[in-house]
Amino acid sequence: MNQRRGSALAIVVWSVALLALIAAGIQVAGFRQATLGREAIARVQARWAARAGVETMISLMEFDTENPEPDNPLALLRDLETNAATELGTGTYDIRHVLDGVEWAGPLDEHARMNLNLADKAMLGNIQDMMSDVVDAVIDWRDTDSDESPIGAEGDFYLNRGMGYSPRNANFRSVAELELVTGAYPTDVRGEDWNLNNRLDPNEDDGDLTWPEDSADGVLDGGWGRLFTSTSRDTGRAIDGKPKVDLKHASIDEIREAIPSLSAEHAAGLITFARTSNPMLETLIMVPLSQAATGATTPAATSGGSGRTGRSSAGASSANSSIPDLSPEQLRSVLNICTLTDYTRPAPGKLNVNSMSRDVLVHLFDLSTKQADNLLSRRDRARDGFTSILDLQEAGLDAQWLAANGRYLDVVSNVYTISCKGRSLNGLAEAELIVTVDRSTKPATILSYREN
Template identity: 50%
Template sequence: MRGTRTSRRASALVIVIWTVAIAATIVAGLQIATYRQAVLGNEALARVQARWAARAGLETMIAIMEWHTGNPDPDDALAMINELDDNAIGDLETGSYDIRHFLDDVEYVGPMDEHAKANINLLSSNDLLNIPDMTPDVAGAITDWRDADEEQSMIGAEKSYYANRGLGYEPRNGNLRSFAELELVAGVWPEYIRGEDWNLNGRLDSNEDDGEQSWPEDKADGILDAGWSSILTSFSRTSPNGASGEPRLNLKVATAEDVTERTGISAPQAAALLQYAQTPNARLESLLTTPLSLLGSGNTPAQPQGGTTGGGRTNRSSGGRSTGGTGVAQAGPGDLDANALGRVLNECSLQEFTRPLPGKININTVSGRVLRDVFDMNPKLVDTLLSRRDARPTGLTSVADILEIPGMTREVLAPLAKHLDVQSFVFTVSSVGRSSTGGTECEILATVDRSTLPAQILSYREP
């Protein structure tokens, strides 16, 4: 009896031990599965946190841009840019964001100003030929890609060229809409366009700074050499609004009263300006290089004569007028002084803005490389211009201010004048978000146009 009871107890003990062992195994298995799920959950959560942190950075930039479009400060050309830069790094409860870009071999905190580069849609074949690695056939092909006609330039490429090579596409015969589109143009190599910045985000990513370890090949020197993308853009736009925020006054249809009210210039000056506006090929920037009295009379500086006046304006003889001086400072009583010229350039136009037009370079943010490599400016003059510009806490508030910089004569300014502005409207924001739990990162790359409200996203990707 006793033996049987002992053996039963032993059997029960074995069963209990087994049960406990099996239960323990099940619990351990459950724990592992739950742990894995928790890890996956945390990773997913961290990705969401990082993505929304990046988005918060972008939204912050857009909010600042929109505020300054609605509330412009005509006396401070840098107000918005400074505020963007001051808010380009931010902390949130669940993460942080960081917005930066490379320009002229230096990394800056803040969004990339597309107006710091030259808009490829505004460049002539001659401008294009100044660019490093540019050859005449590629410059011709870019011009043909852009121009509306099908007439092949001397060594360019129109529709037939692409068809004969079975490329499956043809030139747009219109302005390039993205910078990567340039790679479709005959003879253009991605290496020229991107340099080391293979994902075209204006940032030095790890694969772009590790030599030959990963594509692309790079110098691994901590500096982003972004090829043509560092000096050219297709995104910058001209604003239909003046520096005051009001729609620009179209001089082709405005009255003298409109002009005096808007710019504060005298009635005779307004009349002369309106008269010039009616001449064929009139360009507002010509005022920078030629006094109003010569433009309004339909004369050129080369053949100055006392022409007809536009409303009692005093004509001056050509005797004392030099085109080699410091510009508007020599203007006569009928001409515009620097302040008046600045207001005219900032508030008027010679066209209706029925569609977005390619943007100009902002002299307050343009890189020295753009002035040297695209506009072929003397390097010493570029240094003077940039140091004078950087010394002004509120920047240059009118293109006319440039004439105060030593060496910026009318001759130097003439080929450049049509490319210059003092404002920026399009920025590319590379916002990298980081989750506060773990180091998960997510980048959002968006190009924002603030020229009209609400701001428009011209391009968006998550590289």
């Protein structure tokens, strides 16, 4: 009896031990699976949080495109900034970018940088560490011909060196493409921003510990890439969201409908001006309409009557007395609402004076650091931003500078890059989306989409 009880006890003890082993095994496997499950869920949460951030930005952009605020060009920028980071039920997202070494909340306004396809030779030459052979090679890369600039490089140059490719002979499609130009190295183009996401990533701020080499000073020192964009677009939309009036094709009535403060004589004068040879709208900043309509590109001398009209000597008289000049207010409207460009397809984007980078002003436009700082501090104090490029006059740039550089400048932005990091609820998984959006179309157009 005792023996039977003993063996029964042994069986029970064994069974218990065996069950415990099995239970432990199931627990380990279950725990592993749960961990894997949690990781998978966290990854999904992070990715969709990032996606939510991108969608939020796009919907704010689309709303502003439908409901523009012509008197408040900073409205969209502020909306984007306010919503740049949010906690969701299942995760968080966070959108940032670096401009001029400073980190800002919200997407990067691509119009804060000079379009690589708009920058002229003089501008490129102003970049201190870009040698003149690289400047020429950049021009050769994007110009349609195959004629080498004095120290540039066209197809033969690349073929003879076995590089396996030749210049695009068309507009740059990305800033990274600059690295293909002979003499331009990735370190020149990227600086510390090795993944070109306009953000200071951990490997870009740890010195030599991981690639790239960086100064580990908490500041993103971008290369030439920080000055340029290839994606900004000028679609001929004015600050009020309407298409600009093409003076080369518009009627007097169409011009007056767009700008009611203009008389029929003003409108006729603008049409006459648009038919002079190679007219530039910004000439009107320096030259009164009555003179510009005769083809003058510099203002007539105030004394001495007729004659001194610079390059207008080709048969043009100094002024057309039947054309009234524009008041400062009318000039603002004309610069904002009219154009001499035919927008059958988007042109490379202009700089938005409301967002343009200090580095661009200093390194491409060759302003002194003092001029650039004055301008930006004036901009910061203008509560609603600049509604005309003429506002730059109050910020210290004279009419001559504006007439010469106004063609690179505008007060609208169409293209933004959203660099959005999503995190899971437990904070362990992270996903990054980098999306470039043209918000001038309805619905907005995704120009590029990258997942890290």
